[in-house]
Amino acid sequence: MKIEKENSIFSFSKTNTPVAKVKPKEKICIETKDALSDEIRSENQSFDSINWEKVNPATGPIFIEGAKEGDVLEVNIENIKITRDYGVMLTGKDMGALGDSFERSFIKIVPIKENKAFLYDYEIPLKPMIGVIGTAPKEGNIPCGTPGEHGGNMDCNIIGEGTTVYLPVNVEGALFALGDLHAAMGDGEVCVTGVEIPAEVFVSFNIIKDKNWKLPxxxxxxxxxxxxxxxxxxxxxxxxxxxxxxxxxxxxxxxxxxxxxxxxxxxxxxxxxxxxxxxxxxxxxxxxxxx
Amino acid sequence: MKIEKENSIFSFSKTNTPVAKVKPKEKICIETKDALSDEIRSENQSFDSINWEKVNPATGPIFIEGAKEGDVLEVNIENIKITRDYGVMLTGKDMGALGDSFERSFIKIVPIKENKAFLYDYEIPLKPMIGVIGTAPKEGNIPCGTPGEHGGNMDCNIIGEGTTVYLPVNVEGALFALGDLHAAMGDGEVCVTGVEIPAEVFVSFNIIKDKNWKLPxxxxxxxxxxxxxxxxxxxxxxxxxxxxxxxxxxxxxxxxxxxxxxxxxxxxxxxxxxxxxxxxxxxxxxxxxxx
Incomplete structure (x- = not known):
């Protein structure tokens, strides 16, 4: 099963309508837009052209059959395929660790080829990872840009191929979604983005019963x-x-x-x-x- | 040259009297006490017996010949030799990440042999590192337990064998000292200690002129x-x-x-x-x- 990137949410909530139902152990492909909704194509593009209401889309939500409130959702990240030949980075005024020392903002297009990202003259080995990954909270809406106990925008460098993520099931079916892939990102994400990319993420799920873990x-x-x-x-x-x-x-x-x-x-x-x-x-x- | 551990300071200050003069490139051995001034020998020892005025001794200060205010002091950590067959750990009430959930305090003796530290039944590979390493500040006294721009108690896991440390020279001769060695320590030092040990640290120095780096x-x-x-x-x-x-x-x-x-x-x-x-x-x- 492939879940296409047009199926996206901008906040995690139990009121989101599931776009697919998936059984435990079923392998699926989740297609994602980049964190800027794939809208940046040039370094000369105006910052004003960015629709900040459409940042951090997550593809989903996916209803996991059999997942009940109180269970732990195990997500196995089997493979990540980058689906564009460039990534995007942003920084500037009021953004990231140097936000107070910039007068304006900057867009950087980062070509991707031969398993590397080319940032200026630096050749950065690809290490694709998932920025946003989570389940619906019990109550309320949590924007996809915000991390929390439900997962969300944790921007955790470690969540890549071969990683298992454990998330809470707060509502029936868990209502899982992911997005905000990075071709590479240092711990900290200090400029305010990683190398932002669209991707296909291949995952499978398990439901774990009777565990009292503090997640994620x-x-x-x-x-x-x-x-x-x-x-x-x-x-x-x-x-x-x-x-x-x-x-x-x-x-x-x-x-x-x-x-x-x-x-x-x-x-x-x-x-x-x-x-x-x-x-x-x-x-x-x-x-x-x-x- | 060997500088013995009885030569110790409890704060970095330009008013400390140098215990040795060393030339650039000269290899020296700095002997250190553990962070508890080698006073803990048993898990049953009373916490009240610890002299908190004598924690974090650093051996020195050492006057580096030719080091002038504004230079950078390069410290090459060539080798670290652990000089006792056990390390000490402390934690408890008001100490470390769990300080608010302990009713009392705990001492743990950690035997060291065969290149491992034996914490309970865990066998931890040794990775000796230096907790306190610094130079005198331009003004004032900075307790050896406090880190800062002069170095001091940075508890940086990376400062071990083969590492080069760059510190500011704020006063003539730099007045360098180090101590607070750990046989092993995770990033964070979350209980409030590493595996605290006495050691011999083999170092040499260089003086770097005309660099405007923000140190350490x-x-x-x-x-x-x-x-x-x-x-x-x-x-x-x-x-x-x-x-x-x-x-x-x-x-x-x-x-x-x-x-x-x-x-x-x-x-x-x-x-x-x-x-x-x-x-x-x-x-x-x-x-x-x-x-």
Whole structure:
């Protein structure tokens, strides 16, 4: 099944109408627009031409059959295919870490070929990742540009091919969506974008019952991560740490002091992004310690 | 030359009397006490027995011959030898990320053997690093437990064997000191300590003239880092990014927008620690892009 990019939402909400129903283990292809709704084609394009109401589209929502409130939705990112020969970056006045020192704004077109992104004369190896990935919250509308406990715009560098993402099921069917792909992005996303691209994302789902985890979480071949998005990095770092301690307590019966000593000696507190309405931090722990 | 650990300071200041004079390129051994002044030997030791006035000793200060105000001090960390068969960790009430959820405090003795630290039943590979490394500020006393533009307690995981650290020379001779070694520490140091150890650190110095860099900076075989310590991670992340942009402008003539696009696509904003009086963030950039 392929879900086309014209099926998009700009906020996560239980009131969104599902565009597809998918069974657990079914492999599907989700086509996405870039974070600017594919509307930027030139570095000379006026910033005023950008429709800010249409940034961060996420394709969906997808109804996952059998997903009930309180379950954990496991999302397996099997493959990501970039579907355009260039990416787009933006920065400038009031945007990102240098926002206070720019007088104007800048668009950068980043050609993509031979498995690299060509930013000026820099050849950047592609490492495609998903910026927005989430489920509907229990109540309200959360803009796709905002991260939170439902996932959303976490801009987590780690969410790429081979990654498993764990999200909460807050409403029947979960109402999953994703978008905002990046051909490459450094931790922090400091200019306010990654190398923004449209893509096809191949995923499958599982439903996990009876787990009391503080979500979102992410797993790769080597590591497990707890993620937290809060108004400040300081708050996010404390919450991400506490969420991992909670997970270790739930799944491995670790006492709080044993868990925090392990994380202090070997866990890595890492920044996902510092430029969205909430900031996102992840705590990384090697799966070596969870055998 | 060996500088023994009895020669220690508890704050960086131009009023400290040098304990040695060292020439550029001279290899020296700096012996250090652990961050608790080697006073903890048992998990049953009372927390009240800890002399908080004697935490974070740094061995020195060392007068570097030829270092003048305005120079950059290059410190090459050649080798680190752990000199005790156990490390110490602390956490508890009002300490670290879980400080608000502990009723009491905990000491953990961490045996070290066969190139591993044994924390409970976890076998943690040793990765020795330097927590406190700095020079005297131009004015005032900065406690060794506090990081800043002079270096100090940055608790930066990257500062280990083979690393080069760049620090400001604020007073004649620089008055360099280091201490607070960790056998292993995750980024964040979330419990409030790493695996605290005494050590011998083998270093040599160079003096770099006529550079306008915002310091501290760090270089490894693969990457270069700008570091910033601020009251919040949010402020530290902005400053670390701006400091790298400044460096790229000074050394490689990059425009601000070119530098920030490069950092957003490939640079990694990373957490050093979240538990000292100021919090420390580093911006990592691959040396691949600086050829």
């Amino acid at each position: 979480m992410v797993k790769t071949e080597k590591n497990i991560y707890s993620l937290a998005s809060k108004p400040s990095l300081d708050e996010a770092s404390i919450t991400a740490t506490k969420n991992m301690v909670h997970f270790l307590s739930q799944e491995y019966k670790l006492s709080k002091e044993k868990a925090i000593f392990l994380l202090s000696a070997t866990g890595n507190l890492q920044i996902c992004q510092v430029v969205d309405p909430l900031k996102t931090v992840r705590m990384e722990l090697s799966l070596e310690f969870l055998k | 900076m760090v270089k490894t075989e693969k990457n270069i880092y700008s570091l910033a310590s601020k009251p919040s991670l949010d402020e530290a992340s902005i400053t670390a990014t701006k400091n790298m942009v400044h460096f790229l402008s000074q050394e490689y003539k990059l425009s601000k927008e070119k530098a920030i696009f490069l950092l957003s696509a490939t640079g990694n904003l990373q957490i050093c620690q979240v538990v000292d009086p100021l919090k420390t963030v580093r911006m990592e950039l691959s040396l691949e892009f600086l050829k």
